[in-house]
Amino acid sequence: MNTTTKRTWFIAFVVSLGGFLFGFDAGIISGVMSYAGPQFDLNDVQTGWVVSSPSFSAMIAMLISGRLSDFIGRKKILIVVAFLYALSALLSAYAVGYDMLWIARMLGGIAFGAALILAPTYIAEISSAENRGKLVSMQQLNIVLGFFAAFLCNYYLNELNTSGESFLSDETVWRWMLGLELIPALLYFVLMFFVPNSPRWLFLKGKVDAAKNILVKLHGNSKAEEEAKAIATSIENNQNKEKVELKELLKPALRFIFLVGLTLGILQQITGINAIYFYATSIFKQTGIGTNAAFASGVLLSTIAVIFTIISMVIIDKVGRRPLLLVGIAGIAISLLCCTYSFSNATYKLTEEKINILDTSINEKLTPFLNKAYDNDVQFKREMQEALGTKVYAKNDGAILEAAIEMNSILVLIGILGFVACFAFSLGPVMWVMLSEIFPTKYRGLAIGVIGFVNSISSWLIQQIFPWELSNLGNAMTFLIFGLIGVVGFFILLKVLPETKGKSLEQLETEFVQ
Structure with a gap:
């Protein structure tokens, strides 16, 4: 790997640390609620709100961060994101009651809402067509690494607490779980100052020399010249057009790719991935394996997610986006229906x-x-x-x-691990890769922001109602609903999904936009 390639990978890794923090927060809360829920005597609605409140505030951040980054730059907003992550971790750990806990977590939601939109956008804008899929997928890799770190911390802290031989107690262990997020948040904040501005954003702002210098450092002289010409041509083709408005995303030239992106954004969440991640410990408890084993199963779940995300990164630019998504959604549906069958016979x-x-x-x-x-x-x-x-x-x-x-708890474990594996090599990383590719530079920030907003609404709804579903519909019916959504999603994607493998952003713009 040459120096320029190493630099690009390092920058992509740093920027996508926001994904690590999102994954850590999502994974840690599944253990936190096993202790904080009983301590604050939370009902289903309150439990759902503590878990889902970050996704609620993320909806607003996703809607405005893309457009805002078009004005002041991706880098500046990501620095603020890192600060908000750190503040949220600190306040959550010191929460004295239900209200302080959800408010503190909403601050973190603003951070990860912006990060989930801007990181893949930024990474796509510093990448070449040959390695863009791998680099943008790093966002999802960091998310699942965050999950892994969180579940590992949950397991270790729970073991210390239940051993009765440590300083931890049921009243303090969850505070340590939340407070540990401060460490990677501060690291993210410091490293973001070593990341350059997006060269495509600099071109949009007329800072051509600065943009070319960054491209040379990222890709070398010859590739930088090629990238600079493609970016300049793309911007020139759009510069005489009026200011981008929301309604333009539905005009005939953009309608197809916008609807494809919207379908991916909704489907990624309504198959229930964040119900699995955010409530993993509770779900495993439902199988009767016990609390300690439920924490251990969370570590196994996150390990599977890491492995299959790496597999996706290795093969995405060879196999293509469409095959991964179709195989993945089919596997998701089958896995969820396995869980349904097992729970229905309990x-x-x-x-x-x-x-x-x-x-x-x-x-x-x-x-x-x-x-x-x-x-x-x-x-x-x-x-x-x-x-x-x-x-x-x-x-x-x-x-x-x-x-x-x-019950057959092994079948549920296989079903959930199968679901996570299939999600990790398909809807997880590939959705963000495709969103970063299919929209023209001029519309990219707004389009991804809108789809991210809808994605976050879907995520929030799933997280908010999941405890109510388990209490009122039961385990089997809840998983059946998710499984049937997966079946429907497979046939929709089979019909509409395009392929974007191996094409530059400018080539895709010419192909998809009339």
Whole structure:
């Protein structure tokens, strides 16, 4: 790898650290809520809001950050993003109640909303056609590395807490989980000062010499000259057009690629990926494997995500975007339907032997349910909550489910890991690669911002309603809904999805925009 290539990879890595922080925050909250939820006695709506509030504020950030970056530059906004990540981590760790916790997390949401839009945009603008897929995919790699780091921290801190031999307690362990995010946030803030401005943005601002100097450092003299000519031609073709407005995204010349991008943006979220990531510990508890095993399974889940994201980065520029997306969405649908089948066959019964191994403070209250059989998780959990109270049940739900449930938990684990693997080499990274490619330079910031906004709405809705779904619809019905969405999504993508592999941004602009 030559010096210019190394420099490009380093810059892409630094910029995409915002993705690492998003992944860390998303992964860490699944462990946090196992402790903070019972401590603050949160109901389903409050639990959903603490988890989903960052996605809610991210919607606003996604809508305005693309356009704002067209005026003041990608780099300056990403520096602010890093600062907000650090502030959010600090305030979350010191939250004294429900309100402070969700407000602090919303600050982090503003940060990752902007980062998820601007990082792939920036990376696409410093990349050549030959390596753009790999470099933009680094955003998703950093996201899943963030998940891995978070689940590993959750597992380690949970083990320290449950051992009873450390300074941690149920009241403080979740604060350490949240506070650890401060370390990568500060690193991101410092490293962003070593990143240049986007050369395409500098061209748009008339700073041609500065843009050419950056291109030379990134690609070498000959490639830089080629890239500079292509960028200048693209901008010249658009400079006589009026100011970009939202309604222009629906004009005939852009309508097809906008609808393709919108479909990808919605489908990425409504198949339930953030329900899996944000509530991983809770989902694994539903299988009855126990709280400690649920934390351990989160580490396995994030490891699978890392492995298959790397596979995607290696093959995306060889295989192409369309095959990866189609194979991935098909695998997602099959995996979710496997989970549905297993949960639909689960039964629940507390025997005397199983009740006796539970905490002595609750087993007497569960005696009336001795040998009572349930074939519905909703009814079982509801009666347990009524007997124990929501706060006590929330603190002991992993142990109670482990004692009562009879099901094929291995099939659920395979289904969830299959889902994560298929997502990690398809909808996860490839959606952002395609969004960074299919729109002309003039429209890119606005178009990705709008699609990112819709993507974030979808993510927020899934995260907000997921606890309610589990409590009121049950595990099987919840996963069935996600699985059927995956089936429908496969046939939609089969019909409309184009291929963008190996083409420069300017070539794609000529091909897609009339």
